[in-house]
Amino acid sequence: MATTQFNPTCSKPHLHSSQLSFLSRTLPKRRHCSFAPFHRTQHASISCSVAPNEVQVPAVKTQDPKSKPECYGVFCLTYDLRAEEETRSWKKLISIAVSGAAGMIANHLLFKLASGEVFGPDQPIALKLLGSERSIQALEGVAMELEDSLFPLLREVSIGIDPYEVFQDAEWALLIGAKPRGPGMERSALLDINGQIYAEQGRALNAVASRNVKVIIVGNPCNTNALICLKNAPNIPAKNFHALTRLDENRAKCQLALKAGVFYDKVSNMTIWGNHSTTQVPDFLNARIDGLPVKEVVKDHKWLEEEFTEKVQKRGGVLIQKWGRSSAASTSVSIVDAMRSLITPTPEGDWFSSGVYSSGNPYGIAEDIVFSMPCRSKGDGDYELVRDVIFDDYLRQRIAKTEAELLAEKRCVAHLTGEGIAVCDLPGDTMLPGEM
Amino acid sequence: MATTQFNPTCSKPHLHSSQLSFLSRTLPKRRHCSFAPFHRTQHASISCSVAPNEVQVPAVKTQDPKSKPECYGVFCLTYDLRAEEETRSWKKLISIAVSGAAGMIANHLLFKLASGEVFGPDQPIALKLLGSERSIQALEGVAMELEDSLFPLLREVSIGIDPYEVFQDAEWALLIGAKPRGPGMERSALLDINGQIYAEQGRALNAVASRNVKVIIVGNPCNTNALICLKNAPNIPAKNFHALTRLDENRAKCQLALKAGVFYDKVSNMTIWGNHSTTQVPDFLNARIDGLPVKEVVKDHKWLEEEFTEKVQKRGGVLIQKWGRSSAASTSVSIVDAMRSLITPTPEGDWFSSGVYSSGNPYGIAEDIVFSMPCRSKGDGDYELVRDVIFDDYLRQRIAKTEAELLAEKRCVAHLTGEGIAVCDLPGDTMLPGEM
Numbered sequence: 001m002a003t004t005q006f007n008p009t010c011s012k013p014h015l016h017s018s019q020l021s022f023l024s025r026t027l028p029k030r031r032h033c034s035f036a037p038f039h040r041t042q043h044a045s046i047s048c049s050v051a052p053n054e055v056q057v058p059a060v061k062t063q064d065p066k067s068k069p070e071c072y073g074v075f076c077l078t079y080d081l082r083a084e085e086e087t088r089s090w091k092k093l094i095s096i097a098v099s100g101a102a103g104m105i106a107n108h109l110l111f112k113l114a115s116g117e118v119f120g121p122d123q124p125i126a127l128k129l130l131g132s133e134r135s136i137q138a139l140e141g142v143a144m145e146l147e148d149s150l151f152p153l154l155r156e157v158s159i160g161i162d163p164y165e166v167f168q169d170a171e172w173a174l175l176i177g178a179k180p181r182g183p184g185m186e187r188s189a190l191l192d193i194n195g196q197i198y199a200e201q202g203r204a205l206n207a208v209a210s211r212n213v214k215v216i217i218v219g220n221p222c223n224t225n226a227l228i229c230l231k232n233a234p235n236i237p238a239k240n241f242h243a244l245t246r247l248d249e250n251r252a253k254c255q256l257a258l259k260a261g262v263f264y265d266k267v268s269n270m271t272i273w274g275n276h277s278t279t280q281v282p283d284f285l286n287a288r289i290d291g292l293p294v295k296e297v298v299k300d301h302k303w304l305e306e307e308f309t310e311k312v313q314k315r316g317g318v319l320i321q322k323w324g325r326s327s328a329a330s331t332s333v334s335i336v337d338a339m340r341s342l343i344t345p346t347p348e349g350d351w352f353s354s355g356v357y358s359s360g361n362p363y364g365i366a367e368d369i370v371f372s373m374p375c376r377s378k379g380d381g382d383y384e385l386v387r388d389v390i391f392d393d394y395l396r397q398r399i400a401k402t403e404a405e406l407l408a409e410k411r412c413v414a415h416l417t418g419e420g421i422a423v424c425d426l427p428g429d430t431m432l433p434g435e436m
Numbered sequence: 437m438a439t440t441q442f443n444p445t446c447s448k449p450h451l452h453s454s455q456l457s458f459l460s461r462t463l464p465k466r467r468h469c470s471f472a473p474f475h476r477t478q479h480a481s482i483s484c485s486v487a488p489n490e491v492q493v494p495a496v497k498t499q500d501p502k503s504k505p506e507c508y509g510v511f512c513l514t515y516d517l518r519a520e521e522e523t524r525s526w527k528k529l530i531s532i533a534v535s536g537a538a539g540m541i542a543n544h545l546l547f548k549l550a551s552g553e554v555f556g557p558d559q560p561i562a563l564k565l566l567g568s569e570r571s572i573q574a575l576e577g578v579a580m581e582l583e584d585s586l587f588p589l590l591r592e593v594s595i596g597i598d599p600y601e602v603f604q605d606a607e608w609a610l611l612i613g614a615k616p617r618g619p620g621m622e623r624s625a626l627l628d629i630n631g632q633i634y635a636e637q638g639r640a641l642n643a644v645a646s647r648n649v650k651v652i653i654v655g656n657p658c659n660t661n662a663l664i665c666l667k668n669a670p671n672i673p674a675k676n677f678h679a680l681t682r683l684d685e686n687r688a689k690c691q692l693a694l695k696a697g698v699f700y701d702k703v704s705n706m707t708i709w710g711n712h713s714t715t716q717v718p719d720f721l722n723a724r725i726d727g728l729p730v731k732e733v734v735k736d737h738k739w740l741e742e743e744f745t746e747k748v749q750k751r752g753g754v755l756i757q758k759w760g761r762s763s764a765a766s767t768s769v770s771i772v773d774a775m776r777s778l779i780t781p782t783p784e785g786d787w788f789s790s791g792v793y794s795s796g797n798p799y800g801i802a803e804d805i806v807f808s809m810p811c812r813s814k815g816d817g818d819y820e821l822v823r824d825v826i827f828d829d830y831l832r833q834r835i836a837k838t839e840a841e842l843l844a845e846k847r848c849v850a851h852l853t854g855e856g857i858a859v860c861d862l863p864g865d866t867m868l869p870g871e872m
Contacts, residue, residue: 074694102759108544111765115553141759145766147690148683148751150700150773247584254583258510264586315584323538323577329547330581337586 070158070165072143079155081124093124093155095210097170099201100177100219101129101159102138104325108332109174114146114154118339126156130166130177163204170209174335175201175229178219187431188412188424191221195416198225202232211236214381216338218244218331220431222276223355224409226370230357231417239382243355245272245280245372246341247327247334252282252312256289259308260297266290271374271389272353274402275409277430278313280372281398286389305394345379351386352376362387365399369406405430506594506601508579515591517560529560529591531646533606535637536613536655537565537595538574540761544768545610550582550590554775562592566602566613599640606645610771611637611665614655623867624848624860627657631852634661638668647672650817652774654680654767656867658712659791660845662806666793667853675818679791681708681716681808682777683763683770688718688748692725695744696733702726707810707825708789710838711845713866714749716808717834722825741830752868781815787822788812798823801835805842841866 081087096113098106106129112118114125127146131139139159146157160166167173178194181187198217205213213236217226226243230236249272257264269288273281284304289297298304319327341352355372358365362385365371374386391399405427410417412424517523532549534542542565548554550561563582567575575595582593596602603609614630617623634653641649649672653662662679666672685708693700705724709717720740725733734740755763777788791808794801798821801807810822827835841863846853848860 074690074700077697077699079699107765108547111544111769117551117553137758138760141755144751144755144758145763147700148687148763148766149769150686150689152701250586251584253586254510261513263513263515263591264510264583265588315580319577319580322573322580324574327581327584329543330584333547333585
């Protein structure tokens with residue numbers, strides 16, 4: 001376990017030269033970065049496939065293109081939803097920003113959102129797609145496919161590479177984009193690279209998104225990315241940030257169902273505790289099968305303690321081996337599940353897992369990290385932590401391990417959360433294989 | 437325009453040697469294949485991730501694995517939907533077979549089917565996935581992701597590489613699988629290779645599928661593949677076979693909307709006539725915008741006649757350039773649209789396009805080919821052709837061209853439809869770029 005202070009992408013150290021001199025003697029590799037929460041990049045992208053001279057205006061007015069510079073194609077038009085009988089009863093347009101929008105997870109997710117699968121048949125949707133300079137052409141391709149799908153609810157699509165533009169007024173931000181780990185890249189370097197992205201996106205959300213934006217962070221390491229993101233968005237409630245552990249929850253339910261020989265809809269109260277990494281703790285102590293404690297149904301407790309967790313953790317890796325790709329489809333299903341869990345009341349007696357801000361938790365878990373815990377929602381977009389869970393020594397030990405990992409990750413990104421100098425003393429490598 | 441008799445994949449000529457001798461003198465390349473509608477291949481695949489010793493049986497019984505050999509994982513279990521209050525009112529399980537199930541289009545489509553998006557929230561689904569020996573591992577990956585998605589309606593998933601097993605009792609067959617065109621491959625060779633696949637699948641449907649199975653052919657060249665398929669399934673009504681031209685219809689609507697400056701939901705009565713190739717005819721004579729004939733709204737008739745069709749045809753190619761991949765997401769949306777159009781009543785006064793068997797058509801189009809035409813449905817899975825369409829010289833000429841192409845394709849696959857010796861005198865190359 002090496003202790004390094006490390007930030008390979010920051011070019012402007014903000015330490016005193018005396019400090020640097022000290023560090024350069026004690027540590028072979030180290031760079032530093034100050035906390036710069038409101039620095040703003042200046043890349044923007046404008047794309048609209050309707051040339052002004054191509055548009056003929058019959059009954060419906062097109063909008064002045066200058067007032068809405070980032071729209072795409074047919075979505076550059078405006079229309080009065082109140083003017084037509086069919087759409088008059090619809091809810092107010094909802095704005096959903098998606099980063100990594102040219103990637104495979106988003107390629108599934110965007111079409112689900114546009115189809116009405118998440119918010120229902122009377123909720124018109126605006127999609128705001130964030131890509132990179134490298135992916136801007138692909139983003140146009142995505143927007144073209146959204147056009148060609150003729151989703152009646154999809155009323156706006158805009159694309160861009162500047163989060164300060166794309167996140168404008170967003171009510172949901174689904175942050176999928178992250179750099180994958182290159183060959184030989186140290187985990188601390190990955191934490192830093194993706195942390196920079198999430199720090200920037202947090203600042204952008206803080207500056208321009210809806211004050212009550214709900215943020216789901218999918219890009220890995222998602223718990224620590226979520227922590228960085230919320231720390232950089234002090235004007236948005238920390239409670240609004242979620243790290244996605246729902247795919248882990250779904251996988252855990254499926255593996256318990258398989259073991260018990262029941263259909264997966266019989267498994268409830270499944271908590272994933274902690275980090276979305278191999279230290280995650282799928283909780284078979286509190287989970288239930290057909291309403292009964294798992295341990296009463298699955299008598300093979302050795303399997304539960306020794307194989308179950310590994311089966312859940314390794315699912316992604318097995319899938320990549322078989323399928324040759326990562327789990328884009330089921331990840332996108334789990335994002336939909338996570339969103340639905342926040343906008344529909346949780347069924348009586350059940351709960352769902354989400355990586356949420358830990359301060360004030362009733363479980364004795366360290367404050368000020370993003371930790372997956374059991375949540376319930378009234379369906380208003382908010383959640384509360386579940387109180388009636390039990391612990392045993394096994395569960396406590398496992399939770400302590402994933403908690404230690406998250407605290408180490410936090411120390412490693414201190415330069416991105418405004419808490420001083422990063423110190424990377426990460427335990428062993430626990431990234432999940434193939435997760436983005 | 438070379439005239440060849442050509443079948444590169446058939447290894448057993450069934451012609452008299454005198455014929456062969458004559459042909460070998462007149463044509464440099466030629467092989468022949470007889471019509472063998474009931475030949476059966478013998479590849480099967482069995483996969484189930486539940487080892488018998490892993491299953492503990494609480495309240496719900498697992499089925500004897502021998503009676504259901506091709507199930508996957510948690511879907512190897514059975515359950516009595518009548519035993520529970522929640523599922524008691526559900527419809528009878530519907531069986532949907534999908535070929536090319538490890539491909540990108542299916543990767544979108546399967547999750548849509550399983551989510552209830554097509555058949556509604558009270559229709560349990562069985563998915564039967566057909567792959568190839570090469571893709572069987574990937575198929576397992578797809579089944580794993582379906583497990584991990586916990587779709588309540590998805591009650592059976594089976595995978596295999598023998599259409600005679602996979603198509604058993606299928607009520608829908610969504611045939612997506614096709615070989616892509618290799619570099620330097622002649623179009624006649626592609627017609628033959630994919631025609632062989634669709635002949636085999638037609639025979640399998642004829643032998644084992646539901647007698648009223650609805651078949652949607654997506655693999656290209658889809659019209660002629662559909663013709664081959666239906667000719668090899670004489671016991672299934674020819675009317676049940678569809679070649680997918682819905683993506684073309686959707687794209688045509690979007691392009692007209694863009695030109696007119698209206699949202700795409702204002703465009704109706706859009707027919708694609710003919711072949712799913714560059715000879716397709718998006719019909720702006722009969723289409724309507726906001727209830728008015730297109731020509732009254734879009735005054736730029738030169739654009740309609742000279743640019744519109746090309747814009748629709750080239751959409752897939754442009755997308756590949758931008759996106760680097762073919763249009764899997766919007767193709768899968770259009771398959772859903774095509775299915776919904778058959779199971780829900782067509783809105784009053786409107787219609788949809790589908791490539792259907794042309795015999796008995798009221799438009800004077802050649803009999804005995806698969807031709808995209810305007811259809812209406814009562815929502816019972818069946819359709820009738822629309823009678824109140826008008827024609828002008830421009831439309832007639834265009835239709836004649838795509839008709840000639842389909843007749844030429846038909847001659848080129850005569851060995852696969854039971855109509856003697858194939859003669860390939862295909863006009864220029866009209867495959868759509870990047871379409872599978």
